[in-house]
Amino acid sequence: MLNTENLVVRFGGVFALGGVDFAMTKGEVHCLVGPNGAGKSTFFKVVTGQIAPTSGRVSLGGSDITGEGSAQIVRRGIGIKMQTPQLFDDMTVEDTIWLGAYRGRGKAHARRRTAELLDELRLGEVARAEVGKLAHGLRQRVEIASVLAGDPELILLDEPAAGMSDADVDFLAALILRLRGQHSFLVVEHDMRFIRMIADRVTVFHNGKIFLEGRSDAVLSDQGVKDIYLGKGKAHA
C-alpha cells in the first residue's frame, strides 16, 4: 500500500535519504529501525508531505502522492504521530481527540468516536484536563488517540514508546495488535522488546539507505544489524 521509489532527500551537503526503495503491504505491522540520524524521521516527513524529496516518488495505494501537501495526503488515509509531540497544549484531551475525528465526518460522528477512544485508550479520567499539563507518557497516548480518531488506513508512529513505562509499552503493543485488522502500521522504534511484540516485518535504515528488510525474527537476529547498532555498521554496509 505504501511504496517509495529511489527516494532522495538532501539537506545541503547531507544526504538524509540516499535512494530509498520501500514497500509495505496492507494490514502489515512494519517497524523501521536504525541508529540515530539514519533518516527514519526524514522518511516519515517525506511520506506525509512535510518535506519535498530532492528526487524520487512516493505512492499510496497505487496513486502517486509525491509533492502533495500534508493535509491532502492525510485526507487520503494516513495518520502520523511525530517524534516530537505535536499537540494543542491549551486544549483538553477530549477536544483534541474530537478534532481528529471531526474532519470530514461531522459532529455526531466526532462525539461518538471521541467517547470510544477515551475509553479504548483509558483516557476517561483526564478527558477534561489540558493536554499541556499532562505527563509525557499520557501526552503520547493522547496524540495516538487523536491520530486513531481520523481512522486512517495507514498509521505512522515515530518512537511512540519513548519515555513510556513498561506497563504503558505493553498497553500500546496490545492496542496495536488489537487494531491491526483495521489499520496498517509503520512504526519507528528503538525499543527491541516492543518491536518483538508487534512487528511482522522490519526494515533497517542506515545512513539514509535501506540496509536490510525482512521478517521480524530474521532481521532482529542478523549479525550485521547488531553491529550497526553497536556502531560497526560501515564494515557491513
Added chain:
Amino acid sequence: MPQTFAPRHAGTLATSVLILGAAVVLPQTLGLFTLLQLTVYAVMAILALSLSITWGLGGVLCFGQAAFFGLGGYTYAVAVTNFGESTLPILLAVLVQALVALCLGWFMFMGRLSDLYVGVVTLCTSLILFNFANSTSDPWYRIGSAALNGFNGMPAIRGINIPFLPGALLSPVQSFVLTMLALLAVYLLCKTIAGSSWGRVVAATRQNPLRAELMGYDTARVKLGIFVIGSAVAGFAGCLFVNWNGFVSPDVFGLSMSAQIMIWMIVGGRETFVGPIVGAFALQALVSRLGVGSEINANVVLGGLLMIFVVLVPRGILPTVRDGLLSLGRKWGPGKTREVN
C-alpha cells in the same frame, strides 16, 4: 493557559446585559458630550474586537488592522456621498473589506507566508494606503460625486439614517445606542465563532498549525476565513467611526492607529473578548484625560503602559483578574471545584 475562548454562557450573558443596559440607561443619565465620547470608545472597542478575531482567535498577527478600518471609513464616505442614503453604504463598508481581505489573504496564506511576513505585508498595506490617501488632493481623484481630497480629508459626510429613509438621520443619542448595539452584536459574533466547531478548528490552527494540518485541516483556508471575518468587522468599525466623526482623513490608516488597537488588546487581555473592550474604553478615557493638561504626552504614557503590561501582566487585565478570583474561590469557596489532572 485555560481554553478561555470556550463559551462561558454565564460570562457572556453578564457582558451582554451590561452592554445592553449601558445602551438603555446612559442616554438618560449622561450629558451629550460624554455620550459622544463613549460613542467613539465603543467604535474603537468594535475595532479592538476585530483584531481579537484575526489575532486573538486566529493567531494571524495583523499589524495593519487600520487598513481595513480606514478603507471601511472611506468606502462608507464615498458611497453615502453618492447615494445620499446610508443602508447600502454600511453593507459595502463590510463587504468591500471582506473582499479586499480575501484577495490579500489569498496571496498571503495560499502562498504560505510565515507569520512574520504576514505581519510585514499587512503593515505595509496600511502604510501604502496612508501614502496613497494623502496623495489624492488633485480633484481628479473622485469617485462619482465624492472627492477624496488627499490629506485634507473628506468633510461633512452624511451620518447613518434609519434604513431606506434618507430623511431620518440618527441623532447623536441614537447613534450612541446604535453603536452600543453594534458592539453587542460583534461581541456575540466573536463568542459564536469561538464556541462553534469551526472555532475549535481555528483554535487548533492557532495553537499548532502542523498538528492541525496533520489532522487533515487546510490551515491556509482556516486562516483566510478568520482574516476575512476580522477585516470585515474592522471595516464595519470604520463606517461607524465616520458616522460619529462626519469626516474622514488619511489618519485612519496611520501607524499609531494600528498600534493603539494592539495596545488595547494587550492591556485588556487578548485571550478574552471582554479584555479588548475594557482595554479600548479604559485607555481612551485615560488618553482623553491626559489630553486636557497637555504637559504629558499621551503616546509616551501608552508606550510606557504597554511595556509595563508586557513585562508584568503579560496576559492582560481580564484573564489575570479572573484567574486570581477563581483561585481565591477555590481556596475559600465551598468545596473544591473538580479538577482532573
